[in-house]
Amino acid sequence: xxxxxxxNRIVATADELYNAKGIxxxxxxxxxxxxxxxxxxxxxxxxxxxxxxxAVLERRHQSWAEGLDARVRRAPTPREQLLAIFDYLAEWFCxxxxxxxxxxxxxxxxxxxxxxxxxxxxxxxxxxxxxxASLAAGAGAPGYxxxxxxxxxxxxxxxxxxxxxPNAATQARQAAEVLIDAALNTK
Amino acid sequence: xxxxxxxNRIVATADELYNAKGIxxxxxxxxxxxxxxxxxxxxxxxxxxxxxxxAVLERRHQSWAEGLDARVRRAPTPREQLLAIFDYLAEWFCxxxxxxxxxxxxxxxxxxxxxxxxxxxxxxxxxxxxxxASLAAGAGAPGYxxxxxxxxxxxxxxxxxxxxxPNAATQARQAAEVLIDAALNTK
DNA sequence: CGAAGAAGAGAACGGTCGTTCTCTTGTTGT
DNA sequence: ACAACAAGAGAACGACCGTTCTCTTCTTCG
Numbered sequence: 001x002x003x004x005x006x007x008n009r010i011v012a013t014a015d016e017l018y019n020a021k022g023i024x025x026x027x028x029x030x031x032x033x034x035x036x037x038x039x040x041x042x043x044x045x046x047x048x049x050x051x052x053x054x055a056v057l058e059r060r061h062q063s064w065a066e067g068l069d070a071r072v073r074r075a076p077t078p079r080e081q082l083l084a085i086f087d088y089l090a091e092w093f094c095x096x097x098x099x100x101x102x103x104x105x106x107x108x109x110x111x112x113x114x115x116x117x118x119x120x121x122x123x124x125x126x127x128x129x130x131x132x133a134s135l136a137a138g139a140g141a142p143g144y145x146x147x148x149x150x151x152x153x154x155x156x157x158x159x160x161x162x163x164x165x166p167n168a169a170t171q172a173r174q175a176a177e178v179l180i181d182a183a184l185n186t187k
Numbered sequence: 188x189x190x191x192x193x194x195n196r197i198v199a200t201a202d203e204l205y206n207a208k209g210i211x212x213x214x215x216x217x218x219x220x221x222x223x224x225x226x227x228x229x230x231x232x233x234x235x236x237x238x239x240x241x242a243v244l245e246r247r248h249q250s251w252a253e254g255l256d257a258r259v260r261r262a263p264t265p266r267e268q269l270l271a272i273f274d275y276l277a278e279w280f281c282x283x284x285x286x287x288x289x290x291x292x293x294x295x296x297x298x299x300x301x302x303x304x305x306x307x308x309x310x311x312x313x314x315x316x317x318x319x320a321s322l323a324a325g326a327g328a329p330g331y332x333x334x335x336x337x338x339x340x341x342x343x344x345x346x347x348x349x350x351x352x353p354n355a356a357t358q359a360r361q362a363a364e365v366l367i368d369a370a371l372n373t374k
Numbered sequence: 375c376g377a378a379g380a381a382g383a384g385a386a387c388g389g390t391c392g393t394t395c396t397c398t399t400g401t402t403g404t
Numbered sequence: 405a406c407a408a409c410a411a412g413a414g415a416a417c418g419a420c421c422g423t424t425c426t427c428t429t430c431t432t433c434g
Binding site for chain 1: 207208209211212286287288290291292293294295296297298299300305308309312313331334335337338339340341342343344345346348349350351354355358359361362365366369
């Protein structure tokens with residue numbers, strides 16, 4: 001087994017477990033069992049639980065950014081690229097494992113007591129805002145459009161998570177259409 | 188001291204502490220000290236920490252619903268009533284103690300392991316959606332407007348919490364204006 | 375005044391968690 | 405074959421948390 005193989009499995013397993021049950025509810029022993037490694041190996045790869053949490057956040061960020069960008073690139077026009085954000089959300093919400101945005105959740109759980117987690121969540125959302133801004137700029141939209149669409153996307157995530165239904169994605173998409181067209185027409 | 192006086196102080200103190208540090212990070216002893224009651228009194232008023240959490244959620248729900256409705260009633264027209272939602276958010280975001288929506292936070296922290304908390308968060312958001320729907324109906328808007336505005340409000344809350352700035356309220360308000368006018372014109 | 379009960383303070387208990395230690399097993403290099 | 409090291413399994417440790425128990429103090433009522 002490769003050295004980073006165990007590492008990857010640990011982080012992937014932690015990601016699943018933390019997403020399903022919350023971070024604080026998952027102990028190192030449960031993670032150890034689920035990942036199929038020894039405690040020794042676990043602490044050989046990571047010095048502490050906190051470092052595992054940060055690795056999970058990095059993994060989530062990469063997975064989100066790559067998945068979103070892949071979905072966006074399938075859209076032919078700049079306008080449809082902006083809307084593709086919400087198609088990506090719709091697909092995500094329909095997955096059985098969806099339990100809300102992992103960054104919002106980890107921020108809610110640990111943001112108040114862990115500055116690193118709070119900071120990482122902030123950076124992640126900042127990068128999403130910047131991504132939306134770049135798409136909006138590509139569509140020739142005024143600067144205020146991107147934050148509006150980002151807020152819609154955030155709201156769709158929490159609404160879908162708490163309501164337990166993916167409806168919010170299509171509702172947000174329709175709202176986004178209105179906002180995009182309004183922004184492009186008054187330009 | 189009245190019987191319910193201690194109860195109220197316990198719940199109010201728990202609300203503050205849970206909001207500031209998260210629920211799981213605040214132990215019964217810290218709550219006891221901050222509220223200035225004995226452990227005996229604490230367990231005389233509430234059988235368990237879980238019941239305190241539920242009482243805090245009820246308190247948050249009432250406070251939110253009353254504060255929002257009071258703000259909305261100050262608005263003269265149905266259209267401005269819908270926008271008043273976002274003025275209420277703006278005022279909230281500017282408070283020093285703002286750390287995001289308490290229901291989103293408690294759902295993220297405990298929703299996966301406490302069905303009661305998850306259910307209460309769902310009910311709270313449902314009631315907010317119904318409230319927005321009643322305002323939208325008063326403005327003569329089509330049915331799809333209310334969910335759109337509710338999603339904007341949710342997104343503003345998480346965005347403001349994580350970014351640590353109240354900007355999202357005004358951005359969401361401007362988006363709401365566009366959505367409202369579009370919905371009212373195509374009717 | 376004295377006995378009885380309420381109430382506060384905090385010790386104690388059982389359980390869990392993050393982390394480390396120990397002991398056993400297996401493997402490798404000569 | 406044997407010494408030496410790597411690694412797995414899980415016991416152990418210290419800290420903390422929710423909850424209960426005990427002891428002391430204060431009030432109150434006959």
